[in-house]
Amino acid sequence: MTDGAPHPSGSAVDLLIDDVALVSPGEPVRRGWSVAITGREIVAVAPRDSVADTPARRRIDGRGGLCAPGLINTHNHTPIMSVRGMVEDLGFAPAYTPGVPQGHWLGDEETFALARLGLAELLCQGCTTVVDFYNRPDPLARAMAESGLRGFVGGRIMDVDTAALANGRFETRPDLGEATLADNLDVIARWDGRADGRLRCVLGPHAVDTCSPELMRRVADLANSDGRIVHTHLAQSKIEVERVQTRYGKRSSDILDEVGLLNDRLIAAHCIHLDADEIKRIAESGTFVAHAPTGNATGGEIAPIVDLMEAGARITLCTDSKSGDMFETMRAAIKVARIRAEGRFVLNAATVLEWATVGGAAALGMDGRLGRIAPGYLADLIVLDPDAPNLRPIVDGVGILVHSGSGPNVRTSICDGHIVVENGRPTTFDLETVIAEAQGVADALWERARAAP
Numbered sequence: 001m002t003d004g005a006p007h008p009s010g011s012a013v014d015l016l017i018d019d020v021a022l023v024s025p026g027e028p029v030r031r032g033w034s035v036a037i038t039g040r041e042i043v044a045v046a047p048r049d050s051v052a053d054t055p056a057r058r059r060i061d062g063r064g065g066l067c068a069p070g071l072i073n074t075h076n077h078t079p080i081m082s083v084r085g086m087v088e089d090l091g092f093a094p095a096y097t098p099g100v101p102q103g104h105w106l107g108d109e110e111t112f113a114l115a116r117l118g119l120a121e122l123l124c125q126g127c128t129t130v131v132d133f134y135n136r137p138d139p140l141a142r143a144m145a146e147s148g149l150r151g152f153v154g155g156r157i158m159d160v161d162t163a164a165l166a167n168g169r170f171e172t173r174p175d176l177g178e179a180t181l182a183d184n185l186d187v188i189a190r191w192d193g194r195a196d197g198r199l200r201c202v203l204g205p206h207a208v209d210t211c212s213p214e215l216m217r218r219v220a221d222l223a224n225s226d227g228r229i230v231h232t233h234l235a236q237s238k239i240e241v242e243r244v245q246t247r248y249g250k251r252s253s254d255i256l257d258e259v260g261l262l263n264d265r266l267i268a269a270h271c272i273h274l275d276a277d278e279i280k281r282i283a284e285s286g287t288f289v290a291h292a293p294t295g296n297a298t299g300g301e302i303a304p305i306v307d308l309m310e311a312g313a314r315i316t317l318c319t320d321s322k323s324g325d326m327f328e329t330m331r332a333a334i335k336v337a338r339i340r341a342e343g344r345f346v347l348n349a350a351t352v353l354e355w356a357t358v359g360g361a362a363a364l365g366m367d368g369r370l371g372r373i374a375p376g377y378l379a380d381l382i383v384l385d386p387d388a389p390n391l392r393p394i395v396d397g398v399g400i401l402v403h404s405g406s407g408p409n410v411r412t413s414i415c416d417g418h419i420v421v422e423n424g425r426p427t428t429f430d431l432e433t434v435i436a437e438a439q440g441v442a443d444a445l446w447e448r449a450r451a452a453p
């Protein structure tokens with residue numbers, strides 16, 4: 001997909017990214033090429049000599065460095081990044097552990113401050129699209145609008161009391177279900193399609209063990225009424241699978257199927273504890289899997305991602321509130337899959353790059369618009385440091401990007417045609433303020449957690 005010259009011929013483009021090594025999924029690397037952008041779209045991709053004279057309102061000199069599509073992160077909760085560095089050694093579901101800040105302590109302003117930090121991190125590391133959901137979706141959406149990122153925001157719909165669940169008791173709280181569903185519907189009404197269309201809203205039922213089937217069915221009806229994307233956690237832990245088995249005598253995927261959610265508008269995060277029948281059904285239903293290799297491995301788990309892929313399931317990648325580095329995620333996906341495959345060389349750089357770009361785009365209903373560097377696609381792309389020793393030599397481009405690249409190598413990020421990161425710093429946020437505010441919120445939360453009985 002190349003175009004000999006920017007069009008219309010001779011007229012100025014908004015932005016010309018000159019002299020880069022283009023890495024786009026499914027295509028050989030193109031060294032010494034340039035990308036022209038007008039408005040929110042890529043209008044030309046061509047050898048630099050053929051576009052050297054094109055007038056451009058703004059020019060970025062790539063100096064031969066790598067340029068790739070902006071990375072698409074299909075599952076994250078930016079506010080939980082506040083407990084990062086403190087919970088990874090504590091076991092599963094540390095958010096319900098005494099001595100750790102509890103998610104429900106976060107008010108709107110705390111959520112906003114932490115979301116801004118998480119989004120700044122994602123931006124600086126080359127992620128240009130993220131699915132983010134938590135229990136206060138409105139401040140999440142507000143932070144997303146400000147960030148310049150392309151965001152899909154949802155609430156955290158649930159009607160099972162998680163505090164009781166942590167103590168082994170299953171208690172349904174219809175009031176909680178109503179309140180969390182109302183929050184999600186409210187964020188849809190207020191934010192869907194806002195920020196020049198960069199912001200979209202999804203429905204976010206938390207998981208099969210924290211939502212009653214009745215609540216899940218209501219979500220399915222709502223999603224079917226307007227074709228909305230639904231996002232949930234699926235088979236994330238043995239505990240979840242056992243609870244669902246004990247309560248309903250079924251597997252988690254069976255419940256999703258029965259309530260009408262297992263379809264090609266569902267993005268299911270984790271998908272670790274699945275049996276062979278569930279893998280087949282997920283693949284046949286067109287459900288998208290959000291694979292979180294880093295978070296899963298921190299918990300000692302590896303999802304059967306190669307089995308899912310071979311069954312035909314559609315796969316995307318996510319950081320799930322761990323490091324915001326999607327390069328690390330791509331690499332981890334390969335490593336853990338090879339460990340699970342007992343040394344077989346399953347997966348490769350090209351496959352995981354597809355998952356992190358066109359795979360994510362398909363899951364978000366943006367197939368053909370997002371995830372490639374090609375004319376007619378939205379201008380979401382990243383330019384990496386041409387002087388980074390870890391990114392040389394560039395031979396096929398994909399291998400070095402995936403196996404050796406890292407978030408801090410990103411110098412420029414462009415989202416929807418706008419430069420949102422320049423010289424590795426966000427242009428949309430005052431980073432010092434964002435860091436100071438988030439640190440203040442985290443300090444107060446940890447002080448409260450230490451004082452809690």
Ligand SMILES: [Zn+2]
Nearest residue numbers: 077233269320
């Ligand atoms: Zn999650």
